[in-house]
Amino acid sequence: MTTPLQDTPNLGAELLLAEPEEEARSGRRSPRRPGPQRRRARGPASAQRSPVAFVVRWIALGATALVMLVPLYVLVISAFKPQQEIIQHPLEISPTSFTLEFLWNAITSTKFNVIAAYGITLLFVALVNLFCILLSAPVAYVIARGRKKWHMALLLLFVSGLFIPGQVTLIPVVFVLRVLGLINTIPGFILFETAATLPVTIFLFSAYLRTVPRDIDEAAALDGAGRIRIFWSCVFPIMRPVVATVVVLNSIGVWNDFVSPQIILGPSSGIYTVTTGVYAAVGEFSTDYTVVFPTLLLAIAPIVVFFIIMQRHIIGGLVAGATKG
Numbered sequence: 001m002t003t004p005l006q007d008t009p010n011l012g013a014e015l016l017l018a019e020p021e022e023e024a025r026s027g028r029r030s031p032r033r034p035g036p037q038r039r040r041a042r043g044p045a046s047a048q049r050s051p052v053a054f055v056v057r058w059i060a061l062g063a064t065a066l067v068m069l070v071p072l073y074v075l076v077i078s079a080f081k082p083q084q085e086i087i088q089h090p091l092e093i094s095p096t097s098f099t100l101e102f103l104w105n106a107i108t109s110t111k112f113n114v115i116a117a118y119g120i121t122l123l124f125v126a127l128v129n130l131f132c133i134l135l136s137a138p139v140a141y142v143i144a145r146g147r148k149k150w151h152m153a154l155l156l157l158f159v160s161g162l163f164i165p166g167q168v169t170l171i172p173v174v175f176v177l178r179v180l181g182l183i184n185t186i187p188g189f190i191l192f193e194t195a196a197t198l199p200v201t202i203f204l205f206s207a208y209l210r211t212v213p214r215d216i217d218e219a220a221a222l223d224g225a226g227r228i229r230i231f232w233s234c235v236f237p238i239m240r241p242v243v244a245t246v247v248v249l250n251s252i253g254v255w256n257d258f259v260s261p262q263i264i265l266g267p268s269s270g271i272y273t274v275t276t277g278v279y280a281a282v283g284e285f286s287t288d289y290t291v292v293f294p295t296l297l298l299a300i301a302p303i304v305v306f307f308i309i310m311q312r313h314i315i316g317g318l319v320a321g322a323t324k325g
Contacts, residue, residue, distance in 0.1 A: 102293075139205075144209035166196055
């Protein structure tokens with residue numbers, strides 16, 4: 001007579017033998033748990049990386065960060081030091097040499113009205129972004145939803161504008177604006193900046209809209225909405241990530257632009273952006289560092305703060321089209 005404990009191995013063997021027979025009858029295989037070796041093979045790739053590659057990567061990143069941050073550090077501390085300290089100790093600042101006098105002189109300078117320059121540049125940034133989005137968004141929608149060859153040809157036509165340097169187009173642009181009577185005027189400058197931002201904006205918008213399901217358009221059409229209302233009421237609100245990216249990129253481009261306002265607006269117009277105002281302020285006193293560094297700090301401080309706050313929208317908007325299901 002056998003006990004239940006003695007029958008247990010035989011019972012386990014019978015179950016193991018019966019399992020393949022059941023799988024063959026049903027045509028299905030029971031899930032298998034990965035063994036120890038398979039689990040180790042599925043480990044993270046970072047665990048298989050060499051320590052030498054890890055160290056080299058961080059050394060390269062650190063060196064790149066130093067190359068970019070050291071000039072910014074010198075600019076910031078030099079805005080609060082006298083001329084002699086800037087020349088003798090360019091990388092040092094002490095409480096005895098720290099002063100706000102030169103920064104205040106730059107703010108109240110008669111050569112560079114920083115408040116007026118901020119207002120004019122912000123006006124340009126806002127208007128260029130507004131007109132750029134209003135013009136490029138519908139065009140990108142038509143290209144993204146189109147199925148014919150001419151839609152792709154239209155996209156390539158706009159993208160080709162990315163390969164033409166802006167300086168090359170300045171001479172014909174000045175000629176056209178002079179014929180239209182828009183040279184040395186704010187509308188002429190806004191038209192030029194808006195046209196310059198259209199290629200990259202249409203490219204980003206159309207790439208994002210290709211990831212937006214067409215079911216949204218079809219559902220809105222069944223409810224009786226037209227093409228214009230479908231886009232502005234249903235599709236455009238979904239484009240917020242890429243719109244934020246475009247706004248950041250266009251804002252930085254318009255704020256830092258120097259050649260276009262210097263040529264299209266010109267000194268005779270009396271309209272100075274931040275960059276042209278800095279040129280007018282420090283051009284005559286190029287060796288006076290107590291004028292150069294505080295003025296440059298006032299020019300770049302707002303856009304640096306804006307970029308730090310909005311930098312996550314740049315990458316988020318660029319990859320949103322790739323990760324959107």
